[in-house]
Amino acid sequence: MAVAEADRTNLSPAVATQLRTAQDLFIRRWGEMGQTWGINRTMAEIHALLYVVAEPLCMDDVMERLHISRGNSSMSLRALCDWGIVRRLHKLGERREFFESLTDVWDMFSLITAERKRREMDPVLETIRECRRMLDEKTIGKQAARGREVQLTRERLAGMEEFMEVTNKIFQQFIGNARSGLTRVVRVLLKAF
Amino acid sequence: MAVAEADRTNLSPAVATQLRTAQDLFIRRWGEMGQTWGINRTMAEIHALLYVVAEPLCMDDVMERLHISRGNSSMSLRALCDWGIVRRLHKLGERREFFESLTDVWDMFSLITAERKRREMDPVLETIRECRRMLDEKTIGKQAARGREVQLTRERLAGMEEFMEVTNKIFQQFIGNARSGLTRVVRVLLKAF
DNA sequence: CTCCAGTTTCAGTAAGTACTGAAAGAATGC
DNA sequence: GCATTCTTTCAGTACTTACTGAAACTGGAG
Incomplete structure (x- = not known):
């Protein structure tokens, strides 16, 4: 889980909150911008999330973080992969798949x-x-x-x-x-x- | 009226039809493209119409040609004027207003x-x-x-x-x-x- | 084979956007 | 002043798109 991963780091709660707040702000704005350019908000948000956290996330992470359903996540992630700006990623010994954004x-x-x-x-x-x-x-x-x-x-x-x-x-x-x-x-x- | 204006020219009916068909095709496609770029279809269509006929049209012309309501025409034309890509135009001795697209x-x-x-x-x-x-x-x-x-x-x-x-x-x-x-x-x- | 964790699909519905038509508002002319 | 012609506004509605949640599906492990 992402939670376990977060635990590995030694961020103070205050800093963790600040980090999340900054990320959320970026994600929100990115989603808004997407909309006005004909890209659906959720898709843009997922992409922004994967880009800004800079670590592979699994579907449950995405669902939880953006408060969206499993179905929506699945379809949007697929679309992002089709565009080629998000990649599927298998972690060895992990059953589920992870997703990461292109870096550049x-x-x-x-x-x-x-x-x-x-x-x-x-x-x-x-x-x-x-x-x-x-x-x-x-x-x-x-x-x-x-x-x-x-x-x-x-x-x-x-x-x-x-x-x-x-x-x-x-x-x-x-x-x-x-x-x-x-x-x-x-x-x-x-x-x- | 636009009809009277069309009469002034000496297009054969066949050619007039062909001209209109070509214009309509362009208008339709332009509208579709607009949609995918976050511009509403009707607005893009009105713009395409004004651009492609290359003559000022009044609101009734637009309504008739695109089969849209007066309200819709009014709002969309205003928006196009706000963007600056369509201009209002008074013809001397005419009560109603005409609209023309930028040329360039x-x-x-x-x-x-x-x-x-x-x-x-x-x-x-x-x-x-x-x-x-x-x-x-x-x-x-x-x-x-x-x-x-x-x-x-x-x-x-x-x-x-x-x-x-x-x-x-x-x-x-x-x-x-x-x-x-x-x-x-x-x-x-x-x-x- | 069955079970299970994980993923995809899709019918139904919620949310959002665009459009109409009628009524109100301007501007012109008598 | 009123009548006429044209324009704008906006409440209500039609249409489109996005989203959910549950059921179906997949593939690996026992």
Whole structure:
């Protein structure tokens, strides 16, 4: 149990409380932020917990600490593992499984970015291309393609496509490069401006 | 009315249908994407509509085109204006108001980025700093601050703070620079890697 | 095989969010 | 002043998403 583990350390009760308070504050805020970015609160909280305690926890630890049900823990932990930002961990001689967060924030960011790009940006980009195809000369004829309204819409679609392609390229730089990539990016940027 | 306006143009019915189909497809996808990023679907759809038709529309146009109520239109349009990505527009001799989207995608991105940074990242960063303060030597004493668990949590919080500070700086570059800033960023990046 | 510790699944429900429609409020013109 | 046209607000409701808890499942030990 986590309790037994806590006992191993020699934190005074006052310090232990302070530690927990600080962790809880972080967890709460992280959960709130997740929500506004389209990540469900509990999932973000579990992740924050695993990240901030910096030690593998089992499902019961998570349930107890965040006051959530077994079912919820199970599903959320699975989702976090699917994202790749949490790992399952077998301790030798232990029957139950433990979970730990990735350590490196930059790696986490890379994983999340890559996944969201794939899930949410790529389909939009594809749709925009399809919309443009529906309005190009080959499809509706040269005459029609010159109509004022068609022209306007075509321009807007083109503008959006260009934008998304560029942001895609930026993401591409982050993905795979992770920490080294990002810090390099930042160095370059801060110098360039 | 928008109908009268459409009549002014000489689109064949077939082309008009095709145009509308393409626009609707874009609007739908944009709405879906918005949802997954924590923006409500209708708001994203209204924005997509105003952007893609590239002509000012009045509230009734919006209601009719997206099949939403007057109340919903009113609130969503107000929110879009608050974000600054949609503008109110008076046509001379017209009683009702029209709405148009910003034209430049890069400007839109800047506005949204700035606002989300302010609303969602800054408070988190402040919280992390507060958590760190709760666990520093001055607050809990030198001895306690060296406890294993306290150390671990402190390291994690520090890692996250560093990350958020760097991403903040990147955002900072975009905000205000908008198009020129971003394209410059991209050029630099593509050269550097 | 059965038992048991641990995990997953999922129907039902609670909580939260978005939307409508009607009523109140503004602004314009007579 | 009143009538007309357009906009906003908000209580009530529909819809969506998240969560629980119990039952089903899994795999190791006896």
